[in-house]
Amino acid sequence: MTSPRFLDPDGSRYGLPTYPWGMAWVADDGLATRKQLSAMGLRPGTSEPVAQLMWFSRRARGGVRTAALYRIDQALPKEEFTEARARGLAAAMRARRTCPTCRLVFVYVIPTSLGQCPACHEGGTPQAWELEAAA
Template sequence: MSRIRAAFHDPEGTRYGIPTFWWKGAPPGYATRRQLRAAGLRPGGQPVAAQILWRGVGGTRTAYLYRVELARPKRIATPAQRRAIDAALTARRTCRVCGVVRPYCIPRSLGECVDCAYPEGVAP
């Protein structure tokens, strides 16, 4: 085992407070939030079960691990919530001046679409 791996190997949690493993060294049954999300799961309120430490740009990096068997299925938005999200996103794309729904979000700095803000077609 290399010195870097040995520095981050603490499966009992005596050095770091929780079980700690090196990069790609966690045993099966643990997953990060992204891995849970990819599997259609969420942590479901459980505390962090372990961590992974590795040396990266800017110092030591950390990834928290959760137990897969305690994870719950992801919640799905209701039809009413989906309608509300669609309405909010449409409002962000609608120009207040001309009322046209644009294929991009209206810049908050302008408060109107680019065509209304720069009618000559010349942006500063």
């Protein structure tokens, strides 16, 4: 059920034009959420949200959730995931799996709470199954 509390087409109450969940079609066909833009292969770019959806939710703090709406005609194409970006991400993840004390690479991310692998933290030696296979 939609709540008239969330209907604010001129934006006087919430700062942005606000519509209840499921009523965005009332506003404009040219609006979409981030998720909808992503499904179209687009991203908001530098444009600011022009409206928002609002609905009741038990999961949200305060019981209300929102979703920003962006203009589809101002959206930009998604940036492609290049080979260089993939190499950079792989290097960053490898660094998170490398113990700064023993310099061994693990199959899991080193806990930041320990600052080193659990074996070094406890003063032991790591198990073979925890280590990444040498390439």
